[in-house]
Amino acid sequence: MSYELIIKPESTVLPKGAVKVSEDTPINEGQHVKIGVKSGPATEIFWAVVVEQSAFDENRFLVCIDQDLQLTKFHGLSDKDELVVERKHIVAVM
Numbered sequence: 710m711s712y713e714l715i716i717k718p719e720s721t722v723l724p725k726g727a728v729k730v731s732e733d734t735p736i737n738e739g740q741h742v743k744i745g746v747k748s749g750p751a752t753e754i755f756w757a758v759v760v761e762q763s764a765f766d767e768n769r770f771l772v773c774i775d776q777d778l779q780l781t782k783f784h785g786l787s788d789k790d791e792l793v794v795e796r797k798h799i800v801a802v803m
Contacts, residue, residue, distance in 0.1 A: 710785030711748060714798045718745030718754045727803040736802050738762060742772060743801040744794055751783035754800075760791065768796040 720743055727743070728734060736742065738759050745754035757772035774790045781787050 710783070712746040712784035712786065713748070714792075714794060715745040715747055715752065715754075716797050718743075718752075718798075718800050720745075720754050720800050723801050724803065727801040729801050730796065730799045732796065734802060736762070736770065736796065736799065741775060741803050742770070742794070742799045744772070744798050745800070746784050746786065748780070748784035751780045753778055753780045753784065757792075757794075766795075770794055770796075770799075 736759060740759050741756045742759055743756055755776045755778060758775045759770050760773050761771040763769035771791060771793055774788050777788050778786055
């Protein structure tokens, strides 16, 4: 199974305290970020925890999925999986 990270996925539902990310929004280890993936007909948007910021690129982050996913059969991702994302893939942070 494969997936593609979505650039700034559309998300109209953000909890109180979440901030939409721009190029100068701080993103720190331990914060939750909202990202999305697409695989064939399936698109899923979810929360992940920032585990580490790249030492070489301040706009690249290792994140750990922190949510039960509904479309695992399409993209192969599950809760607690880690993946690398860039700032352009993050819609919100809290």
